Amino acid sequence: MVDALLRSVFEPGLFSSGPVHTAAIIGGIAAVVSGVVGTFTVMRGQSFAGHALSDVSAAGGSASFLLGISPLLGFVGMAGIAAGGMEMIGVQRARGRDLATGIVLGAGLGLAALLLYFDATFTSTTGAAITVLFGSMFAISSSTIPLVVAFSLVALGMILVVYRPLILSSVSTELAQVRGVRVRLTESIHLLTLALAVALSAMTIGAILSTALLIGPGAAALRVAHRPAWAIFSAALIGLGTTWGGILLAYDSYYWSSDHRGWPVSFFVVSLIFIAYLVSGRVGARSTHRAPKPLAIEEISSSPTQSTRS
Amino acid sequence: MSLKPMITVVASLLGAASLLSACSTPASPATTKTSSAIQAVGAENEYANVISQIGGRYVQVSAIESNPNTDPHTFEASPSVAREIEAAKLVVQNGLGYDTWASKIEAASPNPERKVIDVQHLLGLPDSTPNPHLWYKPTTMPAVAKAIASDLSQLEPAHAKYFQANDHAFDVSLDPWYQAIARFKAAFPSTPVAVTEPVGDYMLQASGCKILTPFSLQAAIMNGTDPSPQDVTIENNLFRDHSVKVFVYNQQVTDSLTASFLALAKQEKIPVVGVYETMPTPGYTYQSWMLAEVNALYKAVSANQSTTRL
Numbered sequence: 005m006v007d008a009l010l011r012s013v014f015e016p017g018l019f020s021s022g023p024v025h026t027a028a029i030i031g032g033i034a035a036v037v038s039g040v041v042g043t044f045t046v047m048r049g050q051s052f053a054g055h056a057l058s059d060v061s062a063a064g065g066s067a068s069f070l071l072g073i074s075p076l077l078g079f080v081g082m083a084g085i086a087a088g089g090m091e092m093i094g095v096q097r098a099r100g101r102d103l104a105t106g107i108v109l110g111a112g113l114g115l116a117a118l119l120l121y122f123d124a125t126f127t128s129t130t131g132a133a134i135t136v137l138f139g140s141m142f143a144i145s146s147s148t149i150p151l152v153v154a155f156s157l158v159a160l161g162m163i164l165v166v167y168r169p170l171i172l173s174s175v176s177t178e179l180a181q182v183r184g185v186r187v188r189l190t191e192s193i194h195l196l197t198l199a200l201a202v203a204l205s206a207m208t209i210g211a212i213l214s215t216a217l218l219i220g221p222g223a224a225a226l227r228v229a230h231r232p233a234w235a236i237f238s239a240a241l242i243g244l245g246t247t248w249g250g251i252l253l254a255y256d257s258y259y260w261s262s263d264h265r266g267w268p269v270s271f272f273v274v275s276l277i278f279i280a281y282l283v284s285g286r287v288g289a290r291s292t293h294r295a296p297k298p299l300a301i302e303e304i305s306s307s308p309t310q311s312t313r314s
Numbered sequence: 315m316s317l318k319p320m321i322t323v324v325a326s327l328l329g330a331a332s333l334l335s336a337c338s339t340p341a342s343p344a345t346t347k348t349s350s351a352i353q354a355v356g357a358e359n360e361y362a363n364v365i366s367q368i369g370g371r372y373v374q375v376s377a378i379e380s381n382p383n384t385d386p387h388t389f390e391a392s393p394s395v396a397r398e399i400e401a402a403k404l405v406v407q408n409g410l411g412y413d414t415w416a417s418k419i420e421a422a423s424p425n426p427e428r429k430v431i432d433v434q435h436l437l438g439l440p441d442s443t444p445n446p447h448l449w450y451k452p453t454t455m456p457a458v459a460k461a462i463a464s465d466l467s468q469l470e471p472a473h474a475k476y477f478q479a480n481d482h483a484f485d486v487s488l489d490p491w492y493q494a495i496a497r498f499k500a501a502f503p504s505t506p507v508a509v510t511e512p513v514g515d516y517m518l519q520a521s522g523c524k525i526l527t528p529f530s531l532q533a534a535i536m537n538g539t540d541p542s543p544q545d546v547t548i549e550n551n552l553f554r555d556h557s558v559k560v561f562v563y564n565q566q567v568t569d570s571l572t573a574s575f576l577a578l579a580k581q582e583k584i585p586v587v588g589v590y591e592t593m594p595t596p597g598y599t600y601q602s603w604m605l606a607e608v609n610a611l612y613k614a615v616s617a618n619q620s621t622t623r624l
Binding site for chain 1: 535
């Protein structure tokens with residue numbers, strides 16, 4: 005009985021399928037990085053900047069088809085340039101931040117439209133538009149894995165280095181400045197990790213949808229976890245779970261219709277993230293009754309020289 | 315997303331779209347204009363080629379889609395294309411959603427004198443026909459040529475005899491192609507083949523080939539949508555297990571996935587035959603192109619020889 009149920013969930017060939025392996029590895033890594041970085045992004049209220057970066061990275065992904073390089077290099081390159089551009093026109097300032105972000109986003113998407121047109125016109129890469137914008141996890145070449153691992157190590161390494169000052173400045177910039185945190189530098193490093201995270205997710209579920217993987221797990225985790233470290237861990241776990249769940253459902257969807265037209269994996273991933281967010285609201289609401297404490301800042305703002313609680 | 319950036323995004327997308335439609339490459343007319351000739355348009359250059367074979371010196375033909383580096387499935391019409399169709403007395407288009415832009419332009423500039431041959435309707439095919447590449451079907455062009463001859467005769471009754479004679483000559487000239495198909499079918503009955511996209515499927519079926527690639531994968535590649543991992547695995551195994559004798563590769567609809575299939579086929583020493591959406595130019599007529607494809611197929615199976623490009 006359990007065996008039959010398991011077999012209907014894990015359809016035959018799932019674990020021996022090459023495309024599934026590659027998708028699970030690359031998708032899993034991208035989800036973990038996005039979950040970790042995204043938790044900071046949500047805490048800092050920079051979801052829109054994250055969305056803009058991923059949309060702009062679409063231009064890089066489109067260019068990679070023209071240049072014949074790995075799409076990941078295109079995504080990372082363009083997201084990096086956009087992060088630099090946003091930094092220059094002052095995306096960190098709260099005032100006018102949305103406007104600066106929106107302008108960069110608009111220009112980037114316009115460039116993506118032009119490059120996708122060139123892709124279709126000069127290199128006959130039909131799938132470019134859907135692959136770049138909505139992802140094609142099962143069509144990723146396994147040769148991309150080392151590159152994905154390298155970029156994710158860089159992103160997670162940077163987060164580790166600025167972990168404490170970043171949390172502090174995410175909770176309160178003033179408090180961080182008082183404590184002598186180099187806020188501007190910390191913020192710039194966050195923006196850079198953000199660019200890497202969205203580029204990695206753009207590879208898997210597409211440039212347009214990568215926001216979901218960036219902010220969804222982070223937002224859900226912050227509703228249930230009250231300590232930053234827990235929230236980051238939960239976000240990584242939610243990202244990983246929704247991505248692997250999405251891959252599983254997409255694999256199973258092949259058997260749902262007789263013509264074997266499976267549904268796109270990106271749809272399932274994003275839907276699962278949405279469900280996770282809704283569920284986290286219920287769980288979070290229940291646990292708040294017992295512990296009516298938002299984020300436990302005293303944990304981070306405490307330093308050895310100070311007493312933890314007055 | 316707040317309202318302002320949203321408007322920015324939409325506005326810049328609209329701006330990019332209108333720019334693109336204005337500067338997309340116009341199709342150049344095949345011959346110079348003469349005032350007395352009948353203006354005719356072939357939506358794809360294989361149809362234009364047949365129009366010029368039937369109409370001869372009394373017709374001035376232009377082909378809209380003739381760039382071998384373009385994927386016709388993603389073609390967008392430009393204002394100059396619209397002008398050519400508006401001015402045409404005879405238009406031959408494929409139908410089945412392959413060149414919807416042509417019908418739109420015709421509807422936008424009604425002309426009671428203009429004759430439109432929609433090949434799908436000419437052959438009485440329903441809209442649900444999955445494979446739109448009708449010109450690879452051996453029975454298609456004789457019917458199209460006949461319809462062209464009859465329409466031209468109505469437009470210029472004085473030259474009716476000339477058009478009918480050309481139609482007859484065209485039918486006769488298809489014989490070498492038919493013989494090549496019959497020869498292949500007799501020599502290599504039920505040859506198993508793998509394809510990327512359904513472009514040459516009608517010709518392969520007429521040649522008695524068994525197409526082992528799942529149609530759902532062909533459709534995903536043709537439409538540029540997410541392929542299912544099961545289908546990718548099936549296709550990879552066709553090469554690894556040497557279950558196919560030939561790999562028929564569409565040169566005009568490519569992406570990283572088709573490139574990986576091509577690499578695998580080469581690695582497994584399975585001969586490749588390149589096929590095209592539009593007639594390769596210069597140097598080919600419709601008949602010689604079709605004949606070359608069947609000959610390439612014959613060479614692949616008989617001598618294990620690849621013909622990647624015609």
